[in-house]
Amino acid sequence: QFIALASLLFILVSITTFCLETHEAFNKIKNTTEWINNGTELVQHCEVETDPALMYVEGVCVVWFTFEFLVRIMFCPVKFEFIKNLLNIIDFVAILPFYLEVGLSGLSSKAAKDVLGFLRVVRFVRILRIFKLTRHFVGLRVLGHTLRASINEFLLLIIFLALGVLIFATMIYYAERIGASPSDLSDSNYTKFRNIPIGFWWAVVTMTTLGYGDMCPSTWSGMLVGALCALAGVLTIAMPVPVIVNNFGMYYSLAMAKQKLPRKRKKHIPQAAQMSSPTFCKSDLNMTCNSSQIDTCLGKENKLMEHNRSACIRPGSIAPQR
Template sequence: RWVLIISPINRYVAFASLFFILLSITTFCLETHEAFNRIINKTETVAVANGTTTQVALEVETEPFLTYVEGACVIWFTFEFLMRVCFCPDKLEFVKSSLNVIDFVAILPFYLEVGLRGLSSKAAKDVLGFLRVVRFVRILRIFKLTRHFVGLRVLGHTLRASTNEFLLLIIFLALGVLIFATMIYYAERIGADPDDITGSKHTNFKNIPIGFWWAVVTMTTLGYGDMYPMTWSGMLVGALCALAGVLTIAMPVPVIVNNFGMYYSLAMAKQKLPKKKNRHIPRAPQPGSPNYCKPEGAPGPRPGPPTADACPLAQEEIIEINRAGRGPRALPHGDPSPAPCPKGIPAPCPAPRPAPR
């Protein structure tokens, strides 16, 4: 029996992948700090009507060592991505995976930015500006941690299983936002000054769309305080909006919590199961090997049913099969007919052992 041991290698690769993911995210955050950015004067030659002229433009440049660190991380991610592409048995399923799409989208902008950095055309500069904006995709690498942490996988399964509950929550919230934004708009006009034609000089609720933001913040119990009612009627509507928001959010949440508890218990139980070892299963005897038995009626120099001498290991193999419980099942009690022998095995073949009670 051969045991395939690859778990230590997988563990080292997982640790390396986790290290580069955290390093890449740290680099991404440090690039936005002013301590790691410097302003440089960049001289450019611009074409004008009478010829060319030189202009000096200010440009923000990141410290080079952060770029080198990000390049090392991208090299590792590229190597990891290519290895998974090469050894993936189903390429179509690999392409459909959202994590693999995130990996590709996070890697591609770095190579495009390096390739276009030396160009001075306006189109190249526009592309570089777009790629710098798309750098935020690199933060999506945090989702790669789901391959190494059970808790993140449980969270993903919970979100997928709770799609209907989230949709229901969004519908309830949208209805409440629409109703209470309309109510607060008209409630604030009850105490308006008679000389105010628009009725909105004393309040921030100038129109109903502005009230959408206030309704969302109030129903989700955030309460930023940037907008609030000024009249007694508006305060009454605000209190009703807050109570309705609590009830709206409280209804679908227990279902989502139950889904999370179910997947979490399943993941913990799966971790406690004994790990299966991959054993080497011997192949069936091939033609030409000493253990190969010619089937009954096969053409050849010795046609006809095989004899016991032709298949010296046949009886031993049948005995091992019966011992393992994989042989022909015995007939019900009272049936006098014996179980048939396997194809290619001469009678009498050994009877299967009865299962212990």
Template sequence: MQDCIMLNSTGCKEDVSCGEVARVVINVGGVRNEVYKTTLETISGTRLAKLVSGNRCDAEFFFDRNPAAFAHILNYYRTGKLCCAGDVCGASFGEELAYWGIRESDVELCCCTTLKRYQDAQEAVVLSEQNGQAPAQGQGTMAKIWAVFDAPHSSPAAMILAVISTLFILVAVTAQSVESVYQEVIFVPINITVANGRRFDELVEDELVLLQITPAKFWIIELLCVFWFTLEFLVRLVCCPSKLDFLRSPLNFVDLVAILPFYMNLCLYEHGRRQLTAMRTPMTAFVSSLRAARVIRLLRVYKMMPPNAGLSLRALGLALRASMREFCLLGIAFFVALGFYATLIFYVEHRSLEYTYFKNIPFSFWWAVITMTSVGYGDMYPEHWGPMVVGMLCAVTGLLVVVVPIPILLYNFSKYYALLDAKQTQTVKGSM
């Protein structure tokens, strides 16, 4: 199929080998555009410039292309400024530019947003789909098991298994919360030798240690839940299509972190018939804090929802990733302002009062953080008009830094959500 046809005044094809001309007619999609030959020659290397360079007579050229986009392209030859209207599809306009031999970098800065509005978003979505754990292909046993454990909507059995897994997560989180009510922490002597023949109130702090006591019934509940979590994790690990992609998934990493504290506590706790005891040390406190990862596992509920229900969470993740550069710049500005106000309040307050809450600059950093984030615990505050002015400026600066990222995040979220929704709609229509 020919994209360009040369017609004479009667509408018939004509040989282009006669007389000098000053004008040519470009018919694009039925819309005739009459333009000087010299105008088209102003931008060398393009399709139109090459077309008229060897033409010697008045002629009309027909192109079966988009006339709306061509109007902006022809205006580029006339004015030297390449712009596009806001209602023009950026992807379609980019294809038109490539056809006419014009570089996308020639587009004016005011219109770059229209051209690139969804191009970067589409690339990010495709990249996230490539990095995501794709469902296993084929009809093998491993592929079927993987679909049952990872894709709740693939079959009724997969949905039932997802519900069971969610119930185990809820039981584990609830038991963890109730356990804190019955858990006791008491002071005991380090050993029998220290406590021999002495009353408890006679012992000094270095001779005592914190002992954490947990009822054994909660350990039994945790044992059952962790057994299910471990079995589920190992089955998914064995049956997954790609071990590397599986281990790189953030949710799978959270699953592993949620399981590990139980096995680490087996070495730290002494197991009795009615209770579990362990010395409260930084190690036991760290291991216990890892159990908070079980709450994050509730995010797997999104997999059980209809496909369009998870779009918001996925769009939010893509929006955060797309806004990371702006967040980093604002983070740098935040820490610069933090250091400035912490140092300033320290010196101004010390010049005003003999006694002050701002004992040193690191303490002042804490005040600057809670002031800039508008928390204001009230444990540290200025007591003179000079430091109060510094505090006022610190609070206003913090509000500006916190508020600025919100429009950026909202814009990226709406952009990615619209793209994901349109892509899912196309997929649904294609499967019908």
């Protein structure tokens, strides 16, 4: 529990640092000069420099994540299964850019600067560390199992949505051209639906009932198409959703029931001696008897003698005849 809380704390600190790096209060504009054309021309550049305190905090978090990753991979019994795990891949991809950036920060070559620029773009991978919380929260694991079990429903939803987008984008394009001026061949002065691909964005926004308002029909025929698109979007999204909700309820019930079960401790059960083992017939003879257990021990000795006659026969031997 202590390690889980520490890991959770570092994840939250890392994500907070990632968000604060984009705030203008932690970014300073720095003017730099550079000689180009073999040192004959001086050019000034403006660069954004992040507060070093955030880099130090991120460095501490990365050190913890590196230690955690190395310990887990060191003690993992099956290394190949560890490498195939998606969360472990996210851990490695989120850790590696920091070390590359620190190693290349001291270089001044153009190739190093290009790599540093690419690594700064790849920084967004750090936000994927939020998925590491699935190791500590049951609800996130239930959500992951639900999404995995509902892949067919999601594919069905995407297919329905794609068909609706294609149909209504085509309809809105021709519906808006009805009121256009004959002299305006491109419809650029009359409507924003100048072609069908532009209508794809409007159809997606309308079918999902989001409605940004950046594109809207202006003719009565276009408004009719827009109303049909919104109704079709509600019905399209509403059909696969109950199946996904049922999967979530099933996995959530199983997770809650598993948490309520008492934990079973593994007990060591000694392996019984085999009949062919030389210690099989001598196990009872090693018992110590005190003066108060003489009768019991004598009874056990008589039973042991009978047991030796019947059971202590080596394989392939013949029992003596009486």
